[in-house]
Amino acid sequence: AQTVTQSQPEMSVQEAETVTLSCTYDTSESDYYLFWYKQPPSRQMILVIRQEAYKQQNATENRFSVNFQKAAKSFSLKISDSQLGDAAMYFCAYRSPSTGTASKLTFGTGTRLQVTL
Amino acid sequence: DSGVTQTPKHLITATGQRVTLRCSPRSGDLSVYWYQQSLDQGLQFLIQYYNGEERAKGNILERFSAQQFPDLHSELNLSSLELGDSALYFCASSLGTGNSPLHFGNGTRLTVT
Secondary structure (H helix, E strand, C coil), rough: EEEEECCCCCCCCCCCCCCCCCCCEEEECCCCCCEEEEECCCCCCEEEEEEECCCCCCCCCCCEEEEEEECCCCCEECCCCCCCHHHHHEEEEEEEECCCCCCCCCCCCCHHHHHEE | CCCCEECCCCECCCCCCEEEEEEECCCCEEEEEEEEECCCCCCCEEEEEEEEEEEECCCCCCCCCEEECCCEEEEEEEEECHHHHHHEEEEECCCCCCCCEEECCEEEEEEEE
């Protein structure tokens, strides 16, 4: 079974600075999908960014980018120019495509990000 | 707005009772997933349906059951409730293919007293 590990329970960043959240995963599959979700205090789950394992190019969405290292099974999230609204819990998630429609997301335990003035 | 609708938003009930949580997926999505999030915990996968059929099962208790109806909405039934069942229950939907992301509803907050 796939596992997702987020080793940083909490992180803090100053407004306008850059922060990187770590995520590692364990899998024997060669093709899969990785996601970062954000959960603000409202508890809503919001998709931040996604990466297909077969793509070498790192995904980017505005101020959010990933560093995908397939050999190391690492998928970190970089937030540039941090804003107060970025304060949230961030979850890394793994998805296997091999089971077709039976493709659930497996989540890490999350990293709580604080943004300070 | 994710397009996934969950009702009710909040539910308070007593131990031993039974409740039903409802989820309407995004238009066009065939797959529905249920997740449980206990206080300050990660999301635990419960069960997945695709076009009315159960496709994957996680750590779902025998006291819990779910179904997806022909109109694709889904219900999660929780019975013989215990204090430990208090949690945020999320429904998510997707097209069902491997790379299609899950879109989450706002969750149902269940409190068992």
